Amino acid sequence: MIAFRHISNFCLIISSLSSLSSCSYAQDFSPTENNSRIVLGNEHIDEIVTLTHGKSVAIIGNHTSVLFADTDSTPIHLVDTLISRDINVIKVFAPEHGFRGDQANGAIIHDGIDTETGLPIFSLHGKHRKPSSESLADIDVVIFDIQDVGTRFYTYLSTLLLVMEAAAENDVQVIVLDRPNPHCDHVKGPMLDPDFSSFVGLAPVPIIYGMTLGEIALMANGEHWLTDGIRADLNIIACENYSSTTHYSLPISPSPNLPTDASISLYPSLCFLEPTNVSIGRGTPTPFELAGFPNNPSGTYSFTPISTPGAAPHPKHENTTCSGENLHELGIKWITTGESWDLNILERYANLFRNEDGELVGFFTSTSFFDKLVGTDELRLALESNESIEDLEKSWEEDIEKFKSARTPYILYLR
Numbered sequence: 292m293i294a295f296r297h298i299s300n301f302c303l304i305i306s307s308l309s310s311l312s313s314c315s316y317a318q319d320f321s322p323t324e325n326n327s328r329i330v331l332g333n334e335h336i337d338e339i340v341t342l343t344h345g346k347s348v349a350i351i352g353n354h355t356s357v358l359f360a361d362t363d364s365t366p367i368h369l370v371d372t373l374i375s376r377d378i379n380v381i382k383v384f385a386p387e388h389g390f391r392g393d394q395a396n397g398a399i400i401h402d403g404i405d406t407e408t409g410l411p412i413f414s415l416h417g418k419h420r421k422p423s424s425e426s427l428a429d430i431d432v433v434i435f436d437i438q439d440v441g442t443r444f445y446t447y448l449s450t451l452l453l454v455m456e457a458a459a460e461n462d463v464q465v466i467v468l469d470r471p472n473p474h475c476d477h478v479k480g481p482m483l484d485p486d487f488s489s490f491v492g493l494a495p496v497p498i499i500y501g502m503t504l505g506e507i508a509l510m511a512n513g514e515h516w517l518t519d520g521i522r523a524d525l526n527i528i529a530c531e532n533y534s535s536t537t538h539y540s541l542p543i544s545p546s547p548n549l550p551t552d553a554s555i556s557l558y559p560s561l562c563f564l565e566p567t568n569v570s571i572g573r574g575t576p577t578p579f580e581l582a583g584f585p586n587n588p589s590g591t592y593s594f595t596p597i598s599t600p601g602a603a604p605h606p607k608h609e610n611t612t613c614s615g616e617n618l619h620e621l622g623i624k625w626i627t628t629g630e631s632w633d634l635n636i637l638e639r640y641a642n643l644f645r646n647e648d649g650e651l652v653g654f655f656t657s658t659s660f661f662d663k664l665v666g667t668d669e670l671r672l673a674l675e676s677n678e679s680i681e682d683l684e685k686s687w688e689e690d691i692e693k694f695k696s697a698r699t700p701y702i703l704y705l706r
Contacts, residue, residue, distance in 0.1 A: 329539060330531035332468035332505070333358060333369055333436050338528060340376050342466060346431035348373065351384045351415070351454055354391050355438035355543050366543070369436050369468075370408055380410065381429065386437060386450045387416040388546045416446070420490060421453035424461055432464040438545045439504050441474035442559045443483065444664050449493040451504055452511055455523040464524045469505030469703070471530060471539035473555050477501055479632040480559075482690045483666040492666045497691055499559050499632060502698060505529060509701040527703070534705040538626065547602035553622030554579035556631050561618070563637045563664060566657040568644070570613050574599050574606025580622060582640065583615020589643065590614020634670075634680050641674050649677045 333339070333356065350356065350370055357366035373380050383390055385400050390412050400414040413419070413426045427433075435454060437447050451467070458465045480498025494500070495516060500507065505527040512522045533539070544550045549558060558579050561571045572581030574596030583590050585608055593614055596606035618636075625631050644654035651674060655661055662668045673683045 329533045332528035335528050343378050348380045349382045349430045349433045351435045356436040382411045384413050384415050387446045422457040427461045427463050430463050434466045436468040441472040443498050444491040449490050456517045459521040459523040466526045467505050467508050469503050469529050472503045474499050475535040476629045481667050481687045487666050489663040491663050506701050529703050548578040553619050556622040556625040559631050560633050566661040567654050569640045570607045573603040580619045583613035585611050587614035592617045638680050
């Protein structure tokens, strides 16, 4: 059964303890005339305190795990808020980019002590990407509170699934404090081919899956995604005044190289250029808003990546001028139109690396990582064979529709 109960101010707590596949539900959190501000799951502190009172708690969080008293106030970390309410927070787990969100992509995060709270930090982006049984031995409940950006290769989704799996294996409850997904209004890309499963592609979903992490956690339980079909003891604290078409401007950058709404908008399309010789602006003030490479014959915009501690210590084409284009205006346009997907960008740059026989020469820097990002080798093979990307995208449509149908029972917000 799925249990529903309304708590103060329409906060919805959903408890997922058994089969979800036969249940269907939806709750209207669209804006109202008197209260149009989106309220995040972590703002329902009274409900969180009720669920965690008298228990040993771990937080899976980062620099986005904060609350604002008002628009002009200094953000207060969830850890500090819960400790002030006498909740027994005894440790934190740090995902990619670290607990304070100041580490570059891919950087190894080490265990340690948080200097601001004195709490022990256990890394989920180093030796362990899944909490160990030892690290959960003294924990009753873990709280997951991280801002996602809605793409399969953004690793916080993989972290959530691994946390749920570890918690289920160790009889630990999971509370997901839900947040809007800035790419929630559309679904794009191929489904994950299990042969290409990795930490940048763990969930069996399209690249843009159009769900919040709360919704996808419910789906993971209901569709038996976790190893051996195990289910987490799961509670979702939902957002208020939110629907999939509600624009949400992230108040805090979710990671060092996604500092603006435009970069977040462009991220799903430009990320495919990462394992190629094309820079997407890491090491500049506007990462994921640019595309180019040295000596690009068609470039109209120039930029020079430089070492940027905490974001891009050694960016591609460091200290070398790249020619290409500034895609900021396209990113702004996509924010208003609800788009964020254009494989023509990838194809256009790939074509600049074709020799006179149409072969790609020097374009890919890592074909294996490219395939992991895409979740299949179909896109790479199509590029290498100079085949139609448009036809390939059409071949994904049937699987996308099947996914949309499968996710229906787990949707919390109006579509």
